[in-house]
Amino acid sequence: MFHLRKVSRDVARVAVKTRRLSSAPERSLVDLSVDKEGIAIVQMQRAPVNSLNIELMRTICDSVSDLEKDKCKGMILTSASPNIFSAGMDLMELHNPDMKRLEEFSKSMFDLVLKLFGSKIVTTAAIDGYSGAGACVVALALDYRSMTAGKARIGLNDTAVGIPPAKWVADLMTRTMGQRNTELALTSSFMFPAERALQVGLVDEVAKDKEDAVERCKKFIKLYDNILPAVRTHTKLSLRQDFIVEFEKNREQYLKDFMNTITNPAFQNGLDIYISSLKQKKVKAAA
Numbered sequence: 001m002f003h004l005r006k007v008s009r010d011v012a013r014v015a016v017k018t019r020r021l022s023s024a025p026e027r028s029l030v031d032l033s034v035d036k037e038g039i040a041i042v043q044m045q046r047a048p049v050n051s052l053n054i055e056l057m058r059t060i061c062d063s064v065s066d067l068e069k070d071k072c073k074g075m076i077l078t079s080a081s082p083n084i085f086s087a088g089m090d091l092m093e094l095h096n097p098d099m100k101r102l103e104e105f106s107k108s109m110f111d112l113v114l115k116l117f118g119s120k121i122v123t124t125a126a127i128d129g130y131s132g133a134g135a136c137v138v139a140l141a142l143d144y145r146s147m148t149a150g151k152a153r154i155g156l157n158d159t160a161v162g163i164p165p166a167k168w169v170a171d172l173m174t175r176t177m178g179q180r181n182t183e184l185a186l187t188s189s190f191m192f193p194a195e196r197a198l199q200v201g202l203v204d205e206v207a208k209d210k211e212d213a214v215e216r217c218k219k220f221i222k223l224y225d226n227i228l229p230a231v232r233t234h235t236k237l238s239l240r241q242d243f244i245v246e247f248e249k250n251r252e253q254y255l256k257d258f259m260n261t262i263t264n265p266a267f268q269n270g271l272d273i274y275i276s277s278l279k280q281k282k283v284k285a286a287a
């Protein structure tokens, strides 16, 4: 039985620190710092577009585990790339993949979603730029999202490229935006500017710039200052348990479905064209 009481968190245990977490020898994929109030900033810095490869997903996952162990108050996921939160899954991981690595990739993706969705700490995102497909899924797995007004777009644009979103992805979105808005968003592949994302509940607040987005996340995390962390976690997880149980139950099937989609020759042909068009865009811009 839990007893509600005013909580004075022992922030002294959470030292102010910035540390490297990446296994990549050349540089860190995530910059992690924790302030004196016990709020962590997990900043993705996989240039140029924070595309989610195995290593970045594992690094984020490990960072959250570390923060949970440290009894951190909450975390803010953000990006070091100007105008891009994340370009979603790393298309190079999906293009002509090595089967063993693709399986590892799928596992890392599922692990990350479950880790974020089921995290004990308060999880938020300060979205300052493009956040499409896989990046939108990552954002949806968090407790709260603030997004900057302007050019930034967020959404699940899978159907625009001929892919029906997986059931668990649709479920995750429905939990946040409701059935009707999810149906419209997924069938149209609409990429929402911040104000529209706010209207449909895809984000919680609109910020004027990145700094403001981070401040709003901090404010949200501090809303829980007077709630016993164990009680908050218990309540959150009991409300999320259905999704987690369903996901674990169907995990093997989701893995097979994902592997089948990616290895389908029609998907690979489409991906070929899609990647070329991305590269071509750059050539055209330079001309």
Ligand SMILES: CCCCCCCCCC/C=C/CC(=O)SCCNC(=O)CCNC(=O)[C@H](O)C(C)(C)COP(=O)(O)OP(=O)(O)OC[C@H]1O[C@@H](n2cnc3c(N)ncnc32)[C@H](O)[C@@H]1OP(=O)(O)O
Binding pocket: 048, 049, 051, 084, 086, 087, 088, 089, 090, 091, 092, 130, 132, 133, 134, 135, 157, 158, 161, 162, 163, 266, 267, 269, 270, 271, 274, 278, 279, 281, 282
């Ligand atoms: C049958 C259909 C086949 C297509 C299937 C693809 C989608 C699968 C859908 C189902 C699964 C969904 C999960 C996913 O998350 S897949 C990823 C979806 N994301 C995208 O499609 C985003 C693509 N990127 C962009 O739109 C733009 O790059 C950007 C993020 C808006 C940024 O634009 P900007 O002009 O600033 O930068 P560039 O376009 O010049 O990009 C810089 C370099 O980064 C490379 N890049 C971009 N996105 C990705 C990515 N997701 N993975 C790997 N690499 C990426 C881009 O090619 C440039 O590389 P270069 O410098 O070497 O040219």
